[in-house]
Amino acid sequence: MTAHPTPRPSRRExxxxxxxxxxGIIETAVALMRAEGLQRVTMRRLAQELDTGPASLYxxxxxxxxxHAAVLDDLLGAVxxxxxxxxxxxxxxxxxxxxxxxxxxxxxxGLARSxxxxxxxxxxxxxxxxxxxxxxxxxxxxxARAAWAVDLLLQFATATAAEHAAxxxxxxxxxxxxxxxxxxxxxxxxxxxxxIAALGTELLSGPGEARLxxxxxxxxxxxxxxxRPETPGPDTPETS
Numbered sequence: 001m002t003a004h005p006t007p008r009p010s011r012r013e014x015x016x017x018x019x020x021x022x023x024g025i026i027e028t029a030v031a032l033m034r035a036e037g038l039q040r041v042t043m044r045r046l047a048q049e050l051d052t053g054p055a056s057l058y059x060x061x062x063x064x065x066x067x068h069a070a071v072l073d074d075l076l077g078a079v080x081x082x083x084x085x086x087x088x089x090x091x092x093x094x095x096x097x098x099x100x101x102x103x104x105x106x107x108x109x110g111l112a113r114s115x116x117x118x119x120x121x122x123x124x125x126x127x128x129x130x131x132x133x134x135x136x137x138x139x140x141x142x143x144a145r146a147a148w149a150v151d152l153l154l155q156f157a158t159a160t161a162a163e164h165a166a167x168x169x170x171x172x173x174x175x176x177x178x179x180x181x182x183x184x185x186x187x188x189x190x191x192x193x194x195x196i197a198a199l200g201t202e203l204l205s206g207p208g209e210a211r212l213x214x215x216x217x218x219x220x221x222x223x224x225x226x227x228r229p230e231t232p233g234p235d236t237p238e239t240s
Contacts, residue, residue, distance in 0.1 A: 038110030073122030105161035
């Protein structure tokens with residue numbers, strides 16, 4: 001007897017794929033980033049994961065940059081905003097929120113670098129901005145100055161995470177680079193580089209968290225004592 005091949009099921013008999021939604025796309029992108037890294041979160045790779053064509057995704061997400069911004073916004077849900085409503089010195093509580101934001105980026109080095117140019121606009125990002133602005137307002141920072149200050153504070157936090165987040169490079173390479181820098185600073189000529197020679201040890205001193213928090217306080221104190229320059233309003237034409 002001749003064996004008959006098993007007939008291939010018709011498309012009508014196959015289970016229907018779940019309908020695409022923006023929330024579902026972002027959820028899949030976050031899972032893909034956790035499994036394979038942000039560099040693999042592309043429209044093509046995401047479409048493959050969702051069993052669809054890349055063109056279908058552009059209905060919900062314009063490009064990879066917007067996708068990465070949406071992934072960032074999703075992860076911002078892990079930022080601890082509770083200090084904004086707690087008691088205690090408003091500056092210390094502001095640093096706590098910023099530190100929590102930095103910790104989230106430290107867990108995702110590739111996303112930290114992307115966050116330098118990504119422009120999230122989702123609910124979680126708005127919640128973060130609201131918390132920061134409320135603390136600056138509590139501290140008596142004028143509204144116009146606070147509006148610029150949040151950008152400066154988030155840039156410092158993001159740049160620090162992008163530079164120092166662990167896990168992106170081989171730890172041995174990182175230790176080797178640090179050792180080379182330390183040797184270079186300690187071995188400079190006191191005649192040619194007198195200030196470096198005098199401060200060689202101090203330039204590398206202090207744990208990272210202490211330096212980060214100190215940087216936040218430097219910026220906050222600067223915001224308190226530095227008036228914002230006169231600039232045209234959003235609807236005011238600039239004159240020469």
